Amino acid sequence: MLQLLSRTSLFISLALASQIALADVTLPNIFSNSMVLQRDQTNPVWGKADPGETVTVTIGSQKHSTAAAADGQWKISLDPMSVGEPKELVIKGNNEIRLTDILVGEVWVCSGQSNMQFAVRGSTDYALVAASANYPEIRMVNFPQVGKQDPVWSHEDRKWMVCGPDTVGGFSAVGYFFARQLYQILGVPIGMVNNAWGGSACEAWIPRETLASDAQFAPLMERWEAMETQFAELSAKSDRNDAQNKQLANLRRQMTGNHRPANIYNGVLKSHLGYGIRGAIWYQGESNAGRAYQYRELFPLMISSWRKEWGQGDFPFYWVQLADFRAEKPEPADSGWAELREAQTMTMSKLAHTGQAVIIDLGEGKDIHPRNKVDVGMRLARWALANEYELPIAFHSPEYKSMAIDGNKAVLTFDFVGKGWRPFDVREPLGFTIAGEDKVFVNAKATLLKDGRIEVSADSVKKPASVRYGWADNPVCNMYNQEDLPLTPFRTDDWPGVTINAK
Numbered sequence: 465m466l467q468l469l470s471r472t473s474l475f476i477s478l479a480l481a482s483q484i485a486l487a488d489v490t491l492p493n494i495f496s497n498s499m500v501l502q503r504d505q506t507n508p509v510w511g512k513a514d515p516g517e518t519v520t521v522t523i524g525s526q527k528h529s530t531a532a533a534a535d536g537q538w539k540i541s542l543d544p545m546s547v548g549e550p551k552e553l554v555i556k557g558n559n560e561i562r563l564t565d566i567l568v569g570e571v572w573v574c575s576g577q578s579n580m581q582f583a584v585r586g587s588t589d590y591a592l593v594a595a596s597a598n599y600p601e602i603r604m605v606n607f608p609q610v611g612k613q614d615p616v617w618s619h620e621d622r623k624w625m626v627c628g629p630d631t632v633g634g635f636s637a638v639g640y641f642f643a644r645q646l647y648q649i650l651g652v653p654i655g656m657v658n659n660a661w662g663g664s665a666c667e668a669w670i671p672r673e674t675l676a677s678d679a680q681f682a683p684l685m686e687r688w689e690a691m692e693t694q695f696a697e698l699s700a701k702s703d704r705n706d707a708q709n710k711q712l713a714n715l716r717r718q719m720t721g722n723h724r725p726a727n728i729y730n731g732v733l734k735s736h737l738g739y740g741i742r743g744a745i746w747y748q749g750e751s752n753a754g755r756a757y758q759y760r761e762l763f764p765l766m767i768s769s770w771r772k773e774w775g776q777g778d779f780p781f782y783w784v785q786l787a788d789f790r791a792e793k794p795e796p797a798d799s800g801w802a803e804l805r806e807a808q809t810m811t812m813s814k815l816a817h818t819g820q821a822v823i824i825d826l827g828e829g830k831d832i833h834p835r836n837k838v839d840v841g842m843r844l845a846r847w848a849l850a851n852e853y854e855l856p857i858a859f860h861s862p863e864y865k866s867m868a869i870d871g872n873k874a875v876l877t878f879d880f881v882g883k884g885w886r887p888f889d890v891r892e893p894l895g896f897t898i899a900g901e902d903k904v905f906v907n908a909k910a911t912l913l914k915d916g917r918i919e920v921s922a923d924s925v926k927k928p929a930s931v932r933y934g935w936a937d938n939p940v941c942n943m944y945n946q947e948d949l950p951l952t953p954f955r956t957d958d959w960p961g962v963t964i965n966a967k
Contacts, residue, residue, distance in 0.1 A: 489513045489557035492618035493605075494736040497564050499624045500603050500655025502571040503547055505776075507740035510539040512617075513557045522554045523566070532557075547652045565626075567601060569653030570646060571741045572848075574639030575669075576748035577722075578662030579784070579833060579840075584640050585633035587837045597632035601652075602643050604635045607659040610731035611720040613672070618735055624655070636660060638747055638784070641841025642848070650853060657739065659732050664722035665751045666759065669733065670766050671773075672726035680761060683967035688725055695719055723751070737773055742852060743780030744770070745844050749804050750786065750832060756803035756963040763807065764814045782819045782847045783808060785952070787827030787834055790937040796897040796905035798962040801937045805953050809863070819847040822861040825888075825950050829938045843949070858882050858947035864954035867931060873921040874898060874928040874956075881916050883946035895941025898922050901929045903959055930957035 491511040501507050513519050513532040520529045521540050528540040545551075545568045553563040574580055584593060605624045610616055625631050632640060636658040643654040661668075667675060667684060675681045695715040698708055722728055752759045767781050785808050786801055805824075812818050821843035828834045846859035860880040868875045887893050893910035898920055908931070911919040920931045934941040934953030943951035 488559045489517070489519055489555055489561060490618075491555065491561060492735050493620055493622050494618075494657070494739050495553070495563060496605070496623040498566070498603055498626050499563070499605070500567045500569050500571050500653050501542070501545065502655075502740035502742055503568045503652070504544050505740060506544060507542040508539055508738055509542060509553075509555070510537070510738075511555065512536045513538055517557050519555065519557045522556070523551055567603070567653035567655070569601070569655060570650065571655040571657065571739070572639075572642070573657045573741055573744040574636050574642070574660060574746075575658075575744060576660050576746045576783075577664045577751060578660070579750075579787075579837075580636055580638050580658075580660035580745075580747040581662045582637050582833055582837060583633060584635045584637045584837075586833075586835065587637040588835045590633070594629045594632055597627055597629050599627045599644065599647060602627040602640070602647055602654045602656075604639060604643075604656040604658055606634065606636070607657075607732050607735070609661045609722065611668070611722055611724060611727035612731035613724075613726060615730045615734040616732070619732075637837035638745070638841050638844070641838050642745055642844050643841075645842055645845035646848065646853075649849060649855065657736060657741070659728075659736070660747070661722045661728055661732065663751055664728055664748065666748060666762050666766055667725045668722050668728040670726060670762075670769055671729055674765065674769050675725050678761075678765070680758075681967075684758075685725065691715060691718060733770075737770070738775060741774075741776065741779065743782070743848065745848075746781065746783040747840070748783075749808060753786070753800045753804040754963060755966040756800050756807050757961065757965075758963075758967060759804055759807040760810055764811050767811070767815055767818065778815075778817045780817050780819070780848065780852055781815070782821065782844050783811075784821045784823055784840055784844065785809070787823045788825070788938040789827050789829060789832055791829055792938050792940055793936060796907065796932070797936065799935060799937050800961075800963050802935045802939075802953060802955075803961045803963050805934075806955070809952055809954070817851075819851070819860070820952070821847065822950050822952050824934050824939065824941060824953055825944075827938065846949075858945070858949060861949040862943070862945050862951045864933070864952070864956065867956045869928055870919075872926050872928065873919050874931045875913075876918045876920060876931060876956075878916065878918070878951070880949075881945050882949075884916065885912055885918075886944045886946050886948075887912075888942040888944055890942065893918060893943055895934050895939050895943065896920050897932045897935065898925050898928050899930045899932075899957075900925050900927050903930075903957075905930075905932060905935075930955060930959070932956070 517532045532538040551566040555561040639656045698712040849855040850859040865877045896908040896910040897905040898908040899905040908922045932955040
């Protein structure tokens with residue numbers, strides 16, 4: 465009898481302990497000590513609790529209460545706050561969570577692939593950068609690399625970091641230099657949400673149903689569906705040979721990797737999608753360069769899907785155009801990288817509140833990860849400072865506008881030239897090529913006209929049909945405006961490129 469009572473008591477104790485554990489209010493890791501909240505707008509706070517449990521959220525003089533839904537999810541919105549003293553956020557249900565050292569300022573997402581993931585410790589003059597990184601009001605949270613088809617709610621081992629000489633080395637370099645420039649001018653706390661994943665493809669950042677509902681991405685989805693079927697079949701097979709085991713291992717990496725559609729959207733982005741932000745900066749495209757024509761639609765789709773689900777309207781989205789890379793070629797040639805840059809440029813005309821930092825001058829032919837991230841961050845910061853914070857500075861790189869043919873010369877006009885041209889290193893403009901209707905490009909001579917137009921010609925081309933500039937993996941080109949912004953690579957033709965059929 466005593467033994468039965470003892471077992472019954474143990475059962476009841478375990479059941480009660482289980483209920484208490486389930487009743488604890490929990491938060492995703494985006495909410496942690498030292499986080500930064502976006503100023504002057506409502507900020508969502510969300511978490512989990514027992515169904516029906518009352519959850520109260522307090523910060524400063526604000527107090528909000530709600531009841532957890534049937535699935536345990538709860539969410540409240542903090543009223544807009546201004547920059548001020550560090551705050552404490554208290555979340556109370558059956559338990560209490562107390563988050564401290566919270567700042568209110570400007571919050572940006574820094575995302576993309578390896579050149580955004582690239583850490584400060586690998587950038588130019590790291591020793592000097594670290595020694596001067598006394599910016600405790602700059603904060604960053606680094607998300608892990610998790611590829612999943614089902615949403616990951618939280619990443620418990622990742623918290624907000626406070627910038628200092630001992631921590632800045634682990635910050636995204638582009639994200640840090642962008643934040644530092646904003647902080648030095650605005651003088652308000654800056655929070656950076658870093659979720660970049662090296663080598664990632666654009667489609668991995670997009671909800672699967674969004675891709676599947678668009679017929680133009682059917683070949684992409686069908687290719688992945690075939691791989692998924694093959695993976696399932698090989699996984700279920702009990703008598704695999706060595707070749708099949710090797711194939712299965714490769715497929716397993718693909719299933720959890722950073723190219724599979726929606727893998728990063730679910731495994732990384734979903735855990736903090738909706739957090740209060742000002743906008744996003746992005747550095748990606750290398751992994752999609754072999755499908756550059758597809759990127760013309762894929763990249764805008766990604767931005768639109770983020771904006772739709774984030775619930776903050778058309779928040780600013782600024783990206784880095786691909787840098788120069790690979791060996792220089794003495795003669796004009798086709799280039800998937802040039803076509804990817806073109807697709808990036810096109811996105812500005814497709815979506816409002818977008819912009820592009822041109823860095824055709826900052827790459828390294830031998831290294832896909834150029835170390836100079838300071839100038840990259842500053843060119844992105846120009847876009848944000850001019851458009852979001854109304855600083856009267858130049859931010860838009862010069863762009864091709866139109867072409868007129870005058871005999872054997874092509875005369876080009878441009879937008880965003882500012883105070884005029886400044887060819888770098890040598891006086892004559894470099895990087896222009898020209899072709900007739902035969903589509904055979906040759907290196908061209910370019911002349912600056914007094915009114916800002918550029919005249920382009922070549923002795924062998926009697927009737928010009930197209931001009932290109934910076935159209936190569938690693939072009940030799942030297943055109944800047946007086947505000948030190950490089951001319952955006954372009955072509956005046958729309959002749960089919962080398963990636964037009966790549967799906």
